[in-house]
Amino acid sequence: MTGRHLLIIAHGSRRQASNDEVRALGERVRALRDPGIERVEVAFLELAEPGIPEGLATCVAHGAREIIVFPYFLAAGTHVANDIPEAIEVFSAEHPQIKVRLASHLGASSALPMTILDVASQVE
């Protein structure tokens, strides 16, 4: 039990199938059963539930001592630069005992170029 939870934050869409695709991605990450991550949650910035505060609260309710927040965004727009950090700030002010670490957004992650080459090599 590491007490480390992963919260994947997506934008959220009016199109429910897109939100469900994010939830399914959360399931796929969960299914890998990373020994360093005790729990994987998904939350949405807007237009879908749960929102970011609810996602963070779920982690707390399940005993998180550390939460890694992963912005599932391609570009570093205002959501990544401002909205997500602000939501973390509000949470941290209320839960100073829980360490929150903000990961690079997907589009800037160092692993992404290799992932794209993997996809290209696997195409039928």
Add this chain to the structure above:
Amino acid sequence: MTGRHLLIIAHGSRRQASNDEVRALGERVRALRDPGIERVEVAFLELAEPGIPEGLATCVAHGAREIIVFPYFLAAGTHVANDIPEAIEVFSAEHPQIKVRLASHLGASSALPMTILDVASQVE
């Protein structure tokens, strides 16, 4: 010289920094110098240049015999399901000698869950 080119297709944004972020990603993929991929190009569905036809034409001009099209999209919306396949169909009708293979969009790619865990494990 494999004759295999990779064309990364992003949505495109009114925000130039987002488009530049995609171009920088193309550079990062290029820098990995995958021996199976002769050339990496980036194109945009809308709002930015080059468009998909121009991106495909650049591959042709540089001797592509096979083009792997990678939709850099998180969700399987109408762009992924319809617009990109239609653009490929138009191209293929004009260039029947060039094999075009359409990869999974990023959000559905099998490598993505592990990529997310990699990002989580690297967070400071």
